[in-house]
Amino acid sequence: MRLHWIAIAAVAIAIIIVILFNVFQYSGISKTETLRIAIPTDISTIDIHFAKGVSDFEILGKVYESxxxxxxxxxxxxxxxxxxxxxxxxxxxxxxxxxxxxxxxxxxxxxxxxxxxxxxxxxxxxxxxxxxxxxxxxxxxxxxxxxxxxxxxxxxxxxxxxxxxxxxxxxxxxxxxxxxxEICEKYFDTPVTNLSDVIGTGPYKLIEYRRGKGAKLALFTNYWETKPRVKNVEYIVSPDPNARVSALLTGQVDIILGVPPELIQQLKEKNFKIYNITGARLVLVAINVKRIPEVRVRQAMNYAIDKRSIVENMLYGYARVADSVVSPVFPGAAKLRIYKYNSSKAQQLLRESGEINETLKLLVSTRSPTDIEVAQIIQNLLKRIGIEVVIEELEHTAFLKRVFVEHDFDLALYGPSPSSLYYALTYWRTGAALNAPQYSNPYVDKLLDKAASEKDPAKRAEIYRIIQEVIWKDCPAIWLYFENVVVASKPTVNELKILPFQMLDLEKVSIDE
Structure with missing residues (x-):
């Protein structure tokens, strides 16, 4: 009889274990309760309506919804x-x-x-x-x-x-x-400053923020949609890309954003997961058209730069040579004729239009080591066709002010990351806030207005194509490449998805011990 009850108890325990295992596997509960993510930059605000940077939207985008x-x-x-x-x-x-x-x-x-x-x-x-x-x-x-x-x-x-x-x-x-x-009315004319007033409908609540250090999120248990499997998310600010990789290798974090291309192979060989997609970010060198009004000079600059070499040799193939003014991830992005590297043609265009005698200043933000290296390559390639360039490195906030507010530059290297095709094209509208080169083409302005009011999607797509062609030929920038979004995680991280503007989809993420 005793053995009978022992057997029944053993079976019952086994059933409970199986049930718990199935719940553990399929109810959405992750074995590890906290997901740690290393990010390159701190957030600039805790107010979603004042958000501008990638980190702002990555963190606050888990708290708020549109x-x-x-x-x-x-x-x-x-x-x-x-x-x-x-x-x-x-x-x-x-x-x-x-x-x-x-x-x-x-x-x-x-x-x-x-x-x-x-x-x-x-x-x-x-x-x-x-x-x-x-x-x-x-x-x-x-x-x-x-x-x-x-x-x-x-x-x-x-x-x-x-x-x-x-x-x-x-x-x-x-x-x-x-x-x-009530929160909106309280802060209607000013930024949200109190952490307790950061209230959205998103899957996570912001429970802690330390400037320069990071932020902590906790699961919102009354979330209306499918609840994420991970209860807590901790973001750790780590500006040094090598430090981020080291933190992943040593197990201090589970995921890192902004993986240096030269270190990707090392992570692959150690069985870390690499997530890689074409991004929305178009890396370009804005040309101040008020200072360089001759279109043939701007076209010459485009022919002078070997973009394919930059992509293959410096970025290890983790980018795509630009073939439009908007990324191919957007429906309606045109595939245009690439300005292939042709130093002879560049010099010919300069002779036809008049050589640039003064030295040009190329501004670059210190936020991205890769951007600085690209700036140095551009400096050398432009010198080959007779254009002297000096590089000025600026802290990111100072860079944004010089480029987008004061327009005090000849050339400026940066990479806008828009959320839609129309929004990307409005960067080039006369007087637009993000129109750093001060490009102005009344025909483009007219077409943008026409596209916005066109009800027929096919006709609107054709207008978008024409807009892209016109801007591409006018060359208010040296069109470089679409930067890939590369994220790395531990092998134990499951079902992570990434978005083309360097954001993570954590909805189904789980972590094995």
Whole structure:
């Protein structure tokens, strides 16, 4: 009898173990509760509407959500947009759009999402957000949205000043994310400064932030969508790429962003996982067209640079030579004729247009060691065709001010990372905030307005193609390459996905012990 009960107990224990194993495997619980991620740069703000940098959106993008969501379709290798905080929308006419919110979506403070939250958030983003102002205003600085009308607690209408068909893409940007109305009103004219007021609808809550050190996130247990498997996420600021790799190798972190191309093979050989996709970032050298107005000189600069050699030899193939002014990850990106390295043609164009006698200054941010190395290669290649260049390295904040505010440069190396095709093309509109070269082409401006108001997707795509061709030929920049997004993780990290603008999708991530 005793053996009988022992046998029954053993079977019961075995069943419990199997059940627990299955729950452990399939209920979404990760064996390790904290995921540690090393990032190259600190966040610049805890206010999603003031977010500008990659780290800002990587961290705050786990806390806040927008009406629509950007996702990467691995089959087409394109960025797509889908309803997120809304369950549907209807376009009544060219300027009247009605949206219905999802039910049972709650903020981290327990409050349910309503149309009032949306109204205040979009109005705030449109008024004070550096990116929100660009997304929700036209070229003249006038709001795209005339009125945000609350129809009831779960329905609202956007009444536009004029037709604007890239609206969905722009509302997917995290710079238009939704926060509770009471927080929005409290900080309507100023940045959020209190950590306890960082409240979104996202899968994680921001529970700790230390400037220059990092941030900690905790799972939001009342999240409306599928809950991530990892309970806690810790971001560790580590500017030195070699230090990030070392932290991964020694087990201090689970994931690192910004993997140096020259160290990827070393990580592969040690069985670390490498995630690698073409990014949205176009690395270019902006040419100040006010100082270098002759298009043939700018074209000569493009022919003078051996982009393929840079990609293959310096970046170890972890980039793609630019063949348009926007990355191929965007639907509608054109495939244009590459400015292939041709020193003779470059010199011929210079002779035809008049040689540059003065020394040009090339600005580069110290934030990226790779950018500095690329700047040095460009300096040497331009010298071969008779253009003398000196490099000035600037701390990143000072670099942004000199380039985008003061426009005090001849050449400047950087890499914009847009969220949509239309948004990327508006960089080149006359007077645009991110139009560092001060490029101005009335034909491009006219086509951008036409594209925004064109209802037919096929016709709009053709307008986009023409815009890309015109800017490409005008050469307000030396078009270099589309930088790959490369992330590395421990072999024990499962189901990690990456997005083309250097962001991580942690929804299904788990870690084995």
């Amino acid at each position: 009406l629509f969501k950007i996702y990467f379709d691995s089959h087409s290798n394109k960025l797509m947009y889908k309803p997120w905080l809304i369950r549907g929308f209807t376009q009544i006419n060219d300027t009247y759009w009605v949206f219905i919110l999802r039910s049972n979506v709650h903020f981290h403070n327990g409050k349910e999402l309503t149309s009032d939250d949306v109204k205040c958030s979009l109005e705030r983003a449109m008024k004070i957000g550096p990116i929100g102002r660009m997304l929700l205003r036209d070229a003249e600085g006038k709001p795209i949205i005339k009125e945000i009308r609350v129809l009831n607690m779960t329905a609202f209408a956007l009444i536009l000043n004029k037709p604007f068909y890239p609206l969905i893409e722009n509302l997917a940007h995290l710079a238009t994310a939704i926060m509770p109305r």
